[in-house]
Structure formats: structure tokens, C-alpha cells
Amino acid sequence: MQANQINAILSGTRGVLENHLGMQVMPGKPSMQMNPIFSGQVSVIVGMTGTLKVDLILGMTQKSVCAIIGKMFGGMEVQEIDDMGWSAFSEFGNWVGAACCTELINSGYEVNITPPIINEGESKFRSVHRFISIPFQVEENEIMVHISAQQA
């Protein structure tokens, strides 16, 4: 994993939260994660394929999901996630993946996104690849950004 790859993915993720959803983001200290990766209450998994293979996991609480989809619904207060809410959260994953792809393409990689997968419920991910994890303080909530990238 190279710094420019990680920076491109962080920039894409942060851009969607800040520029499109108008949320304040404060990135924390990165750490190298060994197995397992904890999912948080809800996580969205976005894949990127091409000259670089990326796995991006955004793990968060249900409250963070409600805050994100509330912004997507135009500033509504969301207490529970219904089918439309899950669809919005999946679309959020799609926006983040596409924004990361754009950043990576601008850095010279040829990549495309795979459809986002949502994991509901606390669980653990295991992979042969190492992940770099960066906490994002997003207003009063925390989102864990887990990134793994390998040259294809």
C-alpha cells in the first residue's frame, strides 16, 4: 500500500461527507490493522478493481448511519432505518466508491467500482491483506475507515 493510494481513498471518502453531505470531518491517527477488522454496528464495503485492487470498509454505529441518510434526505432527523434508508446508505457507499475511483484515476490508476455491500450487525472481517484504519470524527459520530490496496 502506498501513501498516494491511501490519500486518494481518504480524500474521496472525506469529499463525499464534507462537500456533498455538508458534514464536518476530523481524521484521526492511522494504524495498521491485523486480523480481525471489527465491523461496527453497520458497515458498507466498497470494492475497486482494475490496475489497483481496493477493499474499503466504512464501519460505524447505527446512529452514524441515521446521521448520514438524514443528510441525504435533505436534513431530516432519522431515528430508524427503513428500506428507503438502506437504499440511501447503499447509494452513499456508491458515491464514496465513485469519488475514490475518481481520485485514483487522477493519480494514474485505472479502476472501477463494484456495487457496495452492506453488513448489518457487529461482526469481524478477516483477510489475507493488511488494512490501514483511520478514524473519522464526523460531527458527533465516529466512522472507522479501513483500507486495503494491492497493485494488480
Next chain:
Amino acid sequence: MSKRILIVDDASFMRMMIKGFLTKHGYTVADEAANGAEAVEKYKQVSPDLVTMDITMPEMDGIEAVKAIRQMDPSAKIIMCSAMGQQNMVVQAIQAGARDFIVKPFQEERVIEAIKKVLA
């Protein structure tokens, strides 16, 4: 009579969002489709004035659907709406016959401006 628009996107959230923009500005939603194959069928059934088309969808993607619709109706007016706004994607969409390309997440004004321009 208000112009009739077919909304094509696999995400129900995006269909709801676009539907909200359209009805607010006096357009009629002719129908909705959740993938390219359904879009081609719905196009035959409802003959809309314009189509908003996502690209990445199951069964048949938006580019293939644009080609199929334009084969049936060479004057079909289609606007692509995709999160993937890279140059090659835009070129592919325009070559397939799309009239404009809007990158998600989009603002209401951008969608309405594109629709007005294509319908003019």
C-alpha cells in the same frame, strides 16, 4: 401538457430523489425502472419524452439500455445519471446516444437545467 419522464436507477432512494425534483418542477413521472432491461420494456410501453438513466445496474447496464432504446427510437432523449463521471464513461455514454451526463451526487438545479436543455 407536462413532459413525461422515465426514471431508471437500481436504487429506490435515487428514484425517489429524482421523482421529487421532477414533480416539484411540473414534470410527470411516466414510469420507473430498476435496470436496463426493464427500462427498454417500459420505454416501449410509455413512450416518454425523456429518460434519466443510471449506468451501473444489474441485468442490463445503462449504456446497453441507451443503445437498445436508440435502436427502437433514434430520436429518444436520454440523460445519463451516474456516480462514475470519468471521461471514458462520459464518452461511452455520449457515443451510445445520451444527450447529457450528470454526475451523482447531483444538485436539483443541475438535473432540471439538463432536462430543460435536452427538451428544448
